[in-house]
Amino acid sequence: MEELIRATRVRIYLDALKKNLGNLRKVIPKETTICAAVKANAYGHGVLPVAEALRNAGVEILGVSSPFEGIELREGGDVGRILLLGPTVEDEIPLTIAAGLEPVITDAAYLSSLEKILAMSPETADDKSANRIDRFKSILPTKFDKINEKLAVHLKIDTGMGRVGCRPDEAPNLARRISGNAHLFLAGTATHFPSADSNNPEDIAFTESQIACLKKVAKKLREAGINPGLIHASNSGGIAISPKTSLDMVRPGILLYGYGMAPNGKTRPIPIMEFVTRITAIKKVSRGTCISYGRTWKAPKDTWIATLPVGYADGYPRLCSNRSEVLIAGKRYPVVGTICMDQMMVDLGPGTNARLGDEVILFGPQGPDAAELAALVGTISYEIICGISPRVPRVFLQ
Incomplete structure (x- = not known):
């Protein structure tokens, strides 16, 4: 039986780590x-x-x-x-x-x-x-x-x-x-x-x-x-x-780990961490509906809102509220409302094919990446990846 772990997790691509190491070796003396x-x-x-x-x-x-x-x-x-x-x-x-x-x-x-x-x-x-x-x-x-x-x-x-x-x-x-x-x-x-x-x-x-x-x-x-x-x-x-x-x-x-400048402008380093979660709730809201603490975001039109079981206690920066985007089925969607300790919300738009349990990429090699989130909140990629909470399981892939 497959081990049951939390829907919010990070995947670590060890093959990408080895590729980054290999590209580094190419530009330093043997x-x-x-x-x-x-x-x-x-x-x-x-x-x-x-x-x-x-x-x-x-x-x-x-x-x-x-x-x-x-x-x-x-x-x-x-x-x-x-x-x-x-x-x-x-x-x-x-x-x-x-x-x-x-x-x-x-x-x-x-x-x-x-x-x-x-x-x-x-x-x-x-x-x-x-x-x-x-x-x-x-x-x-x-x-x-x-x-x-x-x-x-x-x-x-x-x-x-x-x-x-x-x-x-x-x-x-x-x-x-x-x-x-x-x-x-x-x-x-x-x-x-x-x-x-x-x-x-x-x-x-x-x-x-x-x-x-x-x-x-x-x-x-x-x-x-x-x-x-x-x-x-x-x-x-x-x-x-x-x-x-x-x-x-x-x-x-x-x-x-996949960030920073490419050695001598050559092969770009590959982010080896992918931070993912899954949709736990979807609801349709009317124009003017406020989302999350402080009512910092109001729906400009009727739309669908997805709730994700991840928040700042997991290492997703609260300062990304109303600023960042996530990836669902290859398409970007905006994060709306104040990011909570354990949950955050995404605007899926007036029509959506998203379903409960669908995977959501918070950041990773497919984009957005940790550097993009860092730029939004005025920090560096180091702080984003180092800040992923110990309560988030790490899954290591070859």
Whole structure:
């Protein structure tokens, strides 16, 4: 018997994910490593199936934003390299180490916290720290249960993002500390682009200055006898603008999920998420009838209204009220009235062939897509796809 799941769901097309990855590989140097961003539940798509598909397609490293995201991958059976993209509070460092994640060192204070935890053992640590280490070790696969094994780390340089990272002139000293620690080795040296997805000449020049700065830091480390590891900076925007930003490793995110600029203007990325629901009610209303909370929409003529079992609690933006469209049997229809927590309404027009149970595409590769919804409400596609609620089932299709 087919499993009964909620009518409102998202379909994740893993074959489209692999196509996007394949198109990305065509525009970066063959030897460039790929670190695929799977943070935020793989941008709302469902991290474990997405991560498995990426690993099967040859992705060497996965990127997460917190140690708890890393531990979810480990508990799901992933034993590959995982890059922890940002700093954490000190309490989370034992989990980072025990899970075998590769943390990014952003400043001297974070490195000091890491050094302190690495120096601990259950015998020398205070009771709170020792218990935390043992608890984290107990939930991890055997491969990652040694708190004091040598740990790969990456050094983050702030070349203009202004978020996290050490100053370029601080990098040599931090690299020396990392290289001199028996429990650490420097696996990479990185920065982050704030405007690599822009064709504005000033932004292009700024990105190029960041690349030059990062390369200069790497050169200084080599001159000091320190291997900087993988040099990496490029996100989806950087990959799309120019292959020369690829360096030793790229960190694609939104491009894999089907949004953002096409690499070098070539094959457009394919949205891999399709947000769908089904019609649960249809009623004919007279001209002048108001629909939904606040009476924000009034029927200009006699028309048919369909009710859908989806709302802002599922991640469909309330700001799309009276602005967006949905797709039913290949035709677009306007969303009317205020979008509710669990329901929304669509104007089918004065005559309709729609029936109860018909499928409705809210967004996806057939259109409208998440970028279109984002433009309506003044945000970006990232926020739309990441905002799909956990209560919406994910269905993974090959």
